[in-house]
Amino acid sequence: MTSTPGYDRDATIAAVTSYYEFLTRMYLPEDSIMYPPPEGWSIPERQTFSPPKDDTVLDLVRHLPYLEPPEDWEEIFIYEKCIAVNYTYLRGTGPHNIDPTPEETLLPSHVVMLGFTPGRNGHYIFIDTKRGTGTLCDFQKGGKGGTELSQNLDNVEGALTRTGDTGEELKEHWREHPTYAISDLFDMLRKQFQDLEVVPHANGEVEFRRFPPGVDTAGDALKAIFRECGWPAEAYRKSDCMRRIRKFDGESDEEDEDDDDE
Structure with a gap:
């Protein structure tokens, strides 16, 4: 309404x-x-x-x-x-x-x-x-x-x-x-955003991912990362999700290196 x-x-x-x-x-x-x-x-x-x-x-x-x-x-x-x-x-x-x-x-x-x-x-x-x-x-x-x-x-x-x-x-x-x-x-x-029709990357850029499953394989993979990290539930693990998205995008991640050192 x-x-x-x-x-x-x-x-x-x-x-x-x-x-x-x-x-x-x-x-x-x-x-x-x-x-x-x-x-x-x-x-x-x-x-x-x-x-x-x-x-x-x-x-x-x-x-x-x-x-x-x-x-x-x-x-x-x-x-x-x-x-x-x-x-x-x-x-x-x-x-x-x-x-x-x-x-x-x-x-x-x-x-x-x-x-x-x-x-x-x-x-x-x-x-x-x-x-x-x-x-x-x-x-x-x-x-x-x-x-x-x-x-x-x-x-x-x-x-x-x-x-x-x-x-x-x-x-x-x-x-x-x-x-x-x-x-x-x-x-x-x-x-x-909740439905992952639009999907953010770890660098803040946002893009449409509206194709049905199987058509946009990269989009399917991005959506899967968010869902595996609990999105959109309260238990969503944002830092884990952004770390995985960075790796998916092929970006170097100093935060990951710091976590590994710990």
């Missing part, structure tokens, strides 16, 4: 926090989460964002938890080819352009990006503080697989449009993608 949307800052923060804590249980280092101080993060003001963000978004990003990668990781992935945004990294007066390229989508001031893809293929996660919804976008696929909360651009009054440098019409394409009540979005993402 679909939850009724409606923006609630504290509920949004709780949903993001719970999701990040779930990911640390599965594969992220326990100390990855940066919890906000009671007064919120010191993040640049509205005028430092280009395009600008409204006060509701600024209030949200000042009170969200963020993820910081360990020294040997360049970034933290929170879904398939989706890197977590850390707004505490913003420094100086800006302007800081943190939205996707306009060719992919325009974003209104009440929408904030929580995750982005580093390449052409992968996912973005957006939070709409006006509707209280979360949207999962793969712009290479287009708006396929829309939900009842997705929007047809032709029916959206006041949607942003712009003419690009080469004369093409730029639009808010994010609205057409699968959209959920915020809590439902993170429940859905969590279930995909």
Whole structure:
């Protein structure tokens, strides 16, 4: 049953926090989460964002938890080819352009990006503080697989449009993608990890493994390691699983060497 949307800052923060804590249980280092101080993060003001963000978004990003990668990781992935945004990294007066390229989508001031893809293929996660919804976008696929909360651009009054440098019409394409009540979005993402439809590696990268058994032998082997280590039960042995995944990926593992010395 679909939850009724409606923006609630504290509920949004709780949903993001719970999701990040779930990911640390599965594969992220326990100390990855940066919890906000009671007064919120010191993040640049509205005028430092280009395009600008409204006060509701600024209030949200000042009170969200963020993820910081360990020294040997360049970034933290929170879904398939989706890197977590850390707004505490913003420094100086800006302007800081943190939205996707306009060719992919325009974003209104009440929408904030929580995750982005580093390449052409992968996912973005957006939070709409006006509707209280979360949207999962793969712009290479287009708006396929829309939900009842997705929007047809032709029916959206006041949607942003712009003419690009080469004369093409730029639009808010994010609205057409699968959209959920915020809590439902993170429940859905969590279930995909639980069911091993998306599988993390020990270096933090996350990929789809959705083929039926026998078709994707490498994926079958990765899933088997997680299940043999107890995933997703409470008895899941995360350190053992990540050690075995590192060996599966052919990575040298100083932690394994230290364990052997003991």
